[in-house]
Amino acid sequence: MARIDYVELPSATAHELTRAFYSKAFGWDFAEYGPTYSATGNGTTDVGLQGDPPDGISAPLPVIRVDDLEAAFDSVTKANGIIARPIFSFPGGRRFHFIDPGGNELAVWTTTEE
DSSP: OOEEEEEEEEOSSSHHHHHHHHHHHHOOOOEESSTTEEEOOSSSSEEEEEOOGGGOOSSOEEEEEOSOHHHHHHHHHHTTOEEEEEEEEETTEEEEEEEOTTSOEEEEEEEOOO
């Protein structure tokens, strides 16, 4: 079953301040994935803070988890979604980004863990 299980928030201009804010305001613990990316990992919907300017996003990015990434890619394409970023790998998984008919960017991902 496909469901949103992750939301990525932009934090390129104040990554450390953004992380500190959520830690203080809500008690969230973040794992560091390099100097510009951190994420929670203890909830049913986790939050990632994207602080890398080349990969920066300008709005929150909902991320949908699926079991079969290629099938989801085909389904999005056949439904006339616009592929914004083709399938790529990252530590722990693979994903792609698409634009829906309303102009919203979302990502679809699957884990590489067994």
